[in-house]
Amino acid sequence: MSGATLLKESGPREVFCGLTSIVWLHRRMPDAFFLVVGSRTCAHLIQSAAGVMIFAEPRFGTAILEEKDLAGLADAHEELDRVVHDLLARRPEIRTLFLVGSCPSEVIKLDLARVAERLNSKLNGTVRIVNYSGSGIETTFTQGEDGALKALVPLMPTSQDEQLLLVGTLANAVEDRLVKLFNRLGITKVSSFPPRQSTNLPSVGPGTRVLLVQPYLSETARLLKDRGAEILCAPFPLGVEGSMLWMQTATSSFGIKDSTVQEILNPLILRARQALTPYKEKLTGKRLFLLPESQLEIPLARFLNRECGMQIVEIGTPYLNKEMMSKELELLPENTVVVEGQHVEKQLDRVREKHPDLVVCGMGLANPLEAEGISTKWSIELVFSPIHGIDQSSDLAELFSRPLHRHELLNRKQLANA
Numbered sequence: 571m572s573g574a575t576l577l578k579e580s581g582p583r584e585v586f587c588g589l590t591s592i593v594w595l596h597r598r599m600p601d602a603f604f605l606v607v608g609s610r611t612c613a614h615l616i617q618s619a620a621g622v623m624i625f626a627e628p629r630f631g632t633a634i635l636e637e638k639d640l641a642g643l644a645d646a647h648e649e650l651d652r653v654v655h656d657l658l659a660r661r662p663e664i665r666t667l668f669l670v671g672s673c674p675s676e677v678i679k680l681d682l683a684r685v686a687e688r689l690n691s692k693l694n695g696t697v698r699i700v701n702y703s704g705s706g707i708e709t710t711f712t713q714g715e716d717g718a719l720k721a722l723v724p725l726m727p728t729s730q731d732e733q734l735l736l737v738g739t740l741a742n743a744v745e746d747r748l749v750k751l752f753n754r755l756g757i758t759k760v761s762s763f764p765p766r767q768s769t770n771l772p773s774v775g776p777g778t779r780v781l782l783v784q785p786y787l788s789e790t791a792r793l794l795k796d797r798g799a800e801i802l803c804a805p806f807p808l809g810v811e812g813s814m815l816w817m818q819t820a821t822s823s824f825g826i827k828d829s830t831v832q833e834i835l836n837p838l839i840l841r842a843r844q845a846l847t848p849y850k851e852k853l854t855g856k857r858l859f860l861l862p863e864s865q866l867e868i869p870l871a872r873f874l875n876r877e878c879g880m881q882i883v884e885i886g887t888p889y890l891n892k893e894m895m896s897k898e899l900e901l902l903p904e905n906t907v908v909v910e911g912q913h914v915e916k917q918l919d920r921v922r923e924k925h926p927d928l929v930v931c932g933m934g935l936a937n938p939l940e941a942e943g944i945s946t947k948w949s950i951e952l953v954f955s956p957i958h959g960i961d962q963s964s965d966l967a968e969l970f971s972r973p974l975h976r977h978e979l980l981n982r983k984q985l986a987n988a
């Protein structure tokens with residue numbers, strides 16, 4: 571383990587809830603539908619976060635519990651059954667229906683697992699109903715994906731085959747490139763979870779080696795391990811170095827020779843490092859503060875420090891799974907401050923005191939910080955962008971150099987107008 575200083579903090583938080591993950595999960599599995607069992611607040615969040623879908627046929631909705639439903643649970647169950655029935659009659663193409671719990675106390679009282687069980691027996695296998703919680707009390711926004719995948723693990727078929735399982739949502743084009751690369755490296759059976767079709771779940775068993783694509787899937791990893799899979803511990807595939815070490819962890823577990831790996835990866839690494847150069851020039855020496863939101867903070871800081879020359883002021887992360895993050899922590903500079911949890915006011919005080927060049931944070935904090943003259947990058951953008959793999963490293967660096975560039979232009983303009 572590195573000499574990173576690990577601290578904990580608790581207090582008021584400023585993060586999106588797990589419902590937000592529906593925005594990328596419904597794109598990944600077009601035959602699935604996410605029905606949020608929640609309040610009007612939840613419906614507003616989903617509509618504004620995924621507003622873009624308003625012009626397409628949406629694959630998410632909200633079963634809003636009205637006042638009358640709250641009077642008695644019997645009403646709430648009936649109401650939910652009615653909404654599900656109407657939805658499936660209207661949308662016969664739905665193959666998997668996720669009932670997503672939220673945080674209003676009336677919803678917490680509902681046993682969605684039992685509702686799912688009841689509906690499953692009623693529907694007799696025509697549609698699969700699963701449930702998980704996206705409640706802001708229990709989850710931050712990326713943990714919604716962990717909940718959704720965890721709900722699918724028991725439905726995965728069992729297999730003894732030797733295979734590599736990539737776990738975590740990837741952009742389809744990035745997934746295709748990574749799978750092809752693993753095939754060229756000599757790993758012939760590679761599957762992804764979640765799959766592109768919700769009913770086409772990959773198999774799992776003692777021959778399965780799991781390589782996590784995203785760092786926020788601890789619960790899913792735990793369940794896959796219980797199904798016999800081996801969880802490979804590696805840095806995450808962000809940046810040239812992280813992606814290379816991530817791939818090497820898989821190839822060495824499959825007994826593939828280092829020389830073969832180098833022969834295939836070296837040209838990609840060379841090209842990616844060249845593409846990074848202009849961004850490195852912009853980012854080197856700039857001071858970076860990451861507020862906790864997505865759990866991507868540690869791998870991002872590692873990439874921006876080691877490959878782009880940025881100085882880390884502080885890394886905040888909503889949760890720290892030390893075991894899963896051990897390979898990342900080893901790569902951080904000595905004495906890097908990593909704070910697990912959040913006390914948003916204290917953190918903002920530290921941001922103001924240290925005055926970094928760039929803050930990675932949630933949307934709610936970005937505008938006030940920008941108004942104080944601090945450049946920001948929204949964490950949520952990193953979850954929607956195709957940033958994984960060696961080839962995507964320059965695109966990833968570009969996402970961070972853009973706000974600095976904009977800040978520079980605004981300063982110049984202000985000086986010119988002064």
Ligand code: SF4
Pocket residue numbers: 587588589608609611612613615671672673674704705706707
């Ligand atoms: S789940 Fe909770 S935090 Fe999320 S939108 Fe609904 S009420 Fe708000």
